[in-house]
Structure formats: C-alpha cells, structure tokens
Amino acid sequence: MQSGTAKTKEWVLEYEPEQPRQIEPLMGWTSSGDMRQQVQLRFESPEEAIAYCERHGIAYQLFKSKPVERRGISYADNFAVNRRDPWTH
Numbered sequence: 144m145q146s147g148t149a150k151t152k153e154w155v156l157e158y159e160p161e162q163p164r165q166i167e168p169l170m171g172w173t174s175s176g177d178m179r180q181q182v183q184l185r186f187e188s189p190e191e192a193i194a195y196c197e198r199h200g201i202a203y204q205l206f207k208s209k210p211v212e213r214r215g216i217s218y219a220d221n222f223a224v225n226r227r228d229p230w231t232h
C-alpha cells in the first residue's frame with residue numbers, strides 16, 4: 144500500500160446529518176434519507192470555505208487535522224536480520 148500526501152492540504156466542507164441513520168430490516172444495512180451526507184465540497188484555503196458558507200448561510204466550524212506521523216521503512220526491512228517478528232508466509 145502506498146500512503147501518499149495528495150489532497151491533504153485541501154479544506155473539506157461536510158454537512159452535519161439532518162436525519163439519524165436507520166437500520167434497513169431486510170439486509171441490515173444502515174441507510175438515511177439525508178442526501179447532504181453524500182456531499183463533500185473541497186476548497187484550497189480556509190478563507191474560500193468560510194466565504195462559501197457565509198454566502199449560502201451555512202453554519203460552520205473549523206477543525207485542523209493533526210500532522211500525520213510517518214515511519215520511513217523500506218521493502219528490504221522485511222528481510223532484515225534484526226527484525227522484531229519472524230518473517231513467514
């Protein structure tokens with residue numbers, strides 16, 4: 144798996160749910176009639192997101208994400224002699 148940093152600098156507008164989710168009795172899936180839960184709007188800066196919310200009368204809250212801690216490892220580390228766990232198939 145490759146965990147890149149693409150699209151991590153964007154600001155995302157997510158709507159609060161207007162209806163609670165319900166369990167569909169036949170299959171057990173969770174469902175909702177609230178179509179706004181499927182919408183995500185992306186902005187390049189927090190100012191753009193705030194301006195959009197104020198222009199459309201949407202209440203908003205800003206949340207900053209914490210930086211992701213990445214551990215640099217290579218494929219060769221899977222076969223290292225000093226590996227913590229034994230390598231097996």
